[in-house]
Amino acid sequence: MRIEDEIFELIRNSPELKPREHFIQQTKMKLMNEAKKYNQRQKLFNTSFYWSSIAATIAIVIWISFFGGITYISDSVSQVMASFQKNTTPQVAEDHHVNTPISTKNPTVFIYHTHNTESFTTLASNKKSFSDSKKNITLVGKKLNESLRDKEIYSLHNKIDIQKVLKNEGLKFEDSYKVSREIIKEVLEKNKDIKLVLDIHRDSSKREESTIKVNGKNVSRISFVVSAVSSKYEENRKIADLFHHKLQDKYPGISRGVLVGGKATKNNYNQDLFDNSLLIEIGGPENTLEEEYRSVEILSEVIIDVLDEIE
Known part of the structure; x- marks a missing residue:
């Protein structure tokens, strides 16, 4: 029989443990302190996340209002769409049948x-x-x-x-x-x-x-x-x-x-x-x-x- 099997067998056959009251109280206090620390860390994380979100939102508003963020977003989307169209639209050779634009200004x-x-x-x-x-x-x-x-x-x-x-x-x-x-x-x-x-x-x-x-x-x-x-x-x-x-x-x-x-x-x-x-x-x-x-x-x-x- 292996040594670990012997250990498990001794534990299984051992009498019921009756810890002292002092040990129980100490263990309880330790667990409560750990729980309290965990709650504080979780609360701190939630608070940090909350304030970080507010700061990010304010930064975005300032960027859009004062530094042309909307234009940048629009240009970026346009560039992505143009790139997508370029990569998905069949390329037509330039000849006399194509490349004559339709003006949105009604040319005369x-x-x-x-x-x-x-x-x-x-x-x-x-x-x-x-x-x-x-x-x-x-x-x-x-x-x-x-x-x-x-x-x-x-x-x-x-x-x-x-x-x-x-x-x-x-x-x-x-x-x-x-x-x-x-x-x-x-x-x-x-x-x-x-x-x-x-x-x-x-x-x-x-x-x-x-x-x-x-x-x-x-x-x-x-x-x-x-x-x-x-x-x-x-x-x-x-x-x-x-x-x-x-x-x-x-x-x-x-x-x-x-x-x-x-x-x-x-x-x-x-x-x-x-x-x-x-x-x-x-x-x-x-x-x-x-x-x-x-x-x-x-x-x-x-x-x-x-x-x-x-x-």
Whole structure:
């Protein structure tokens, strides 16, 4: 038999224990003291937890009231949701069918660039064709968009690299208008308040033809091109003439007039999609970006006048 079994057997067979009264009282007092200490510790913990909760609540209120806590919370939630959407939404390749936003401000002007790589001698990486994939006529459209918004005219500016789309899809330069056509159709479908559709280019004229002084500063001249083969030629021509006359009234000589094209190439410049659709050429390759921007500022003034008449 193992030793522990012997011990248990002795305990089992031992007579009933009768502790002395003094031992019982001492044990009772010890247990009561321990219980009292436990209650004090528990009470202290509860009090600490209570006051810590109040302090935390006060800190949160102060943070929200004085340090923009609500904004931080909102931004944090937005970032989490954006991250979630980014990770759960299928990624769509950027092409001419997507990435045209719907403005919450009901835009009335749509700006785009069929020949988006048209650039200037001071910016172009390709000095033979005066083209550049980054620094090009898109910057002029961006400036026009900003100038209109400063005047509280809401517009959409499409910056899709159409020439890149042509390359990726194995299309020719002549197909540029086929690509931009899909963009226009999508915009008109999603934005019902559009009043003007403007395809911004620069022409190929020499500096002496493309530049004029306005208030002592060089400004790029502007011309309007209407397609002779557009099914909406009359409507397109009417809006082009309106722009020309408004410019001439305010800044004589800045407009080079209304040019009619498209006959030889049978190109309607997509002007058949919308009555108030224009191809606008601003300056030439020898103009500077500053001269383009000055011209755009003037053009934005005239756009306001034109919108007042067609609305």
